[in-house]
Amino acid sequence: MREDYRRIYAAVAAIPRGRVASYGEIAARAGLLKRARLAGRALRETPEELELPWHRIVRADGSLVCPGRLREQARRLRAEGVEVRNGRVRMSEHGLHHDLDSELWSMPPAKQKARAG
DNA sequence: CGTCTGACTAGTA
DNA sequence: TTACTAGCCAGAC
Numbered sequence: 008m009r010e011d012y013r014r015i016y017a018a019v020a021a022i023p024r025g026r027v028a029s030y031g032e033i034a035a036r037a038g039l040l041k042r043a044r045l046a047g048r049a050l051r052e053t054p055e056e057l058e059l060p061w062h063r064i065v066r067a068d069g070s071l072v073c074p075g076r077l078r079e080q081a082r083r084l085r086a087e088g089v090e091v092r093n094g095r096v097r098m099s100e101h102g103l104h105h106d107l108d109s110e111l112w113s114m115p116p117a118k119q120k121a122r123a124g
Numbered sequence: 125c126g127t128c129t130g131a132c133t134a135g136t137a
Numbered sequence: 138t139t140a141c142t143a144g145c146c147a148g149a150c
Contacts (some may be wrong), residue, residue: 042147044147046132048148049129074131
C-alpha cells in the first residue's frame with residue numbers, strides 16, 4: 008500500500024493554495040477511485056517531513072476533520088484566504104472544480120447549431 | 125479466514 | 138441544518 012500512499016501524497020501536494028479537496032477527490036486524483044477512506048488513512052500517517060498541505064483536505068460536505076487539529080486546520084485555511092464558517096468551508100467556492108466550473112459557466116453562448124445526434 | 129473499525133460518501137428523513 | 142443508514146475497502150486481531 009505504500010505505493011498508493013505516495014500517489015495520495017502527490018495528489019495532496021498538487022492542491023493549489025487557497026483551494027480545498029475532499030478525500031474522495033484526492034483518492035480519485037491518485038488513481039484510486041472510491042478509496043476515500045484509504046486517502047484518510049494515508050493522511051493520518053503523513054510524514055511531517057513531507058510538509059504536505061494536509062489542511063486543504065476536508066470532507067465531501069466541506070466540514071473540517073483532523074481530530075485535535077480543527078483549530079490549526081481552520082487557521083491555515085484562513086491564512087490562505089479560505090473562509091471557514093463553523094468548522095466548514097464551501098466546496099462550491101474553494102473546491103478544485105471552482106476554476107473549471109467558472110470557465111464553463113462563463114463560456115460564451117456560442118451559436119446553437121441544430122445538429123442531429 | 126471472520127469481525128470490527130475508521131482523517132469517507134451519498135441518500136433519506 | 139442535523140441524524141441515521143447502507144455501501145465502501147484496507148488494516149488490525
